[in-house]
Amino acid sequence: MNAPRFAHTGLAVRLALAFAGVALAAALAVAVAAPPIVGRGFAAMQAGEGSLGLGPGRGPGMGAGAGGPGAYAAQVQQDTTMTIVLVAVVAAVLASILGAYLARRVAQPLVRLEATAAAVAQGNLAARSGLADRADEIGSLGRSFDAMAADLERLEVSRRRFFQDAAHEMKTPLAVIDATAAAVMDGVYAHDDRHLATIREQARVLGRVVDDLRTISLADTGGLALELGCVRLGEVLAAVASAFAVRAEAGGVALSVSPAPGGDPVVRVDRDRFARALATMVDNAIRFAPAGGHVVIRGSSPTAATARVEVLDDGPGVAAEDVPRVFDRLYQADVSRDRSSGTSGLGLAIARAIAEAHGGRVGLDNREGGGAAFWIEVPRAAVR
DSSP: OOHHHHHTOHHHHHHHHHHHHHHHHHHHHHHHHHHHHHHHHHHHHHHHHHHTTOOTTOOTTSSOOTTHHHHHHHHHHHHHHHHHHHHHHHHHHHHHHHHHHHHHHHHHHHHHHHHHHHHHHTTOTTOOOSOTTOOSHHHHHHHHHHHHHHHHHHHHHHHHHHHHHHHHHHHHHHHHHHHHHHHHHTTSSOSSHHHHHHHHHHHHHHHHHHHHHHHHHHHHTTOOOOOOEEEEHHHHHHHHHHHTHHHHHHTTOEEEEEOOTTSOOEEEEOHHHHHHHHHHHHHHHHHHSOTTOEEEEEEEOSSSSEEEEEEEEOSOOOOTTTGGGTTSTTOOSOTTOOGGGSOOSOHHHHHHHHHHHTTOEEEEEEOTTSOEEEEEEEEBOOOO
16 A cells, blocks of 8 residues: 555655765865865975974974964964865855756756646646656656546536537427427417427426436436335336337337346335436337337346346447447437437436446447447345
8 A cells, every 4th residue: 555655755765865966076075175275284384384493302482483383373274274165165056056957957847747737727628748758756747647637628528518419409499399389479370289289398308308417417416316225126127118118119129028037136226216227228229229129128136246237129239439438428329310309318327327326337238230238237235
């Protein structure tokens, strides 16, 4: 668990070594320069003592000139000290220049990253740090930042597309309602129940879109309330199949249920929301199954802790490039699909949100040209 923390200490170590190197260079310069300076000082003092007549048998102060040897020694000591200080100052200046260069080398990519962060904060989500090719911690930071910026850019594109598609989904029924009501009011259509039924149906479509948008919003904020209970998986499958029996028959599609082998598992779910997620997959399968085709709702227990429901059809399948996105909001693999069917384009996204709210998951096992198998997994109830 501590490995990631220590893996990123290299930069700190290099900075510490760089500063230690600067200090060591300054100290080394002083250490190298000090001995000759001090040696010259002692030599000067000895020469001065000789010129003052301090030979063998003569003590200090005997025959000395003005100030005597003590004053001369003090002057030599002062000169030597000033020389050492001057060398230390020069060494410090050179060390400071070297330190400034190293600091600039370290700060330059950070300044670049700061500028990129400012650009992203101002709305330029395409900005990148350009540090991804570095092999050090700064490169790792740059790659993480670029990945975050790329995610933000994708989310922004999805957000814009979401609102555009949501507006489009609402615009269609609103346009029908407005046109029908205007025609009735202008006398183009008679005041009969047929046109009122059109208005009512489109209002229901609009209501379903609004309800789907609300469900997605609740899922995003973690507010999708679940009334969990223990139900037999087979009961839910039978109920959903019964609800779609008439529609499947009208489309010439054979709809059947295949219960889970080895017994009917008990699942802990919100029955209504789980049935809605499953109904979305069945609705999608019937829509794309060919006349005379088959749709099978099949239960299974892949593990002791989970139950799975698969909805299989023998339609054209899903194109490979569309598979990763079929559960995205308002994504429609068939762009020419008739929108008059009352769907909002949010059904599969809601199915995924419901599954995840249960601690489960959804998926698609696809074979292009050979049908598709949408599936949902949810937890089984604990056996006591």
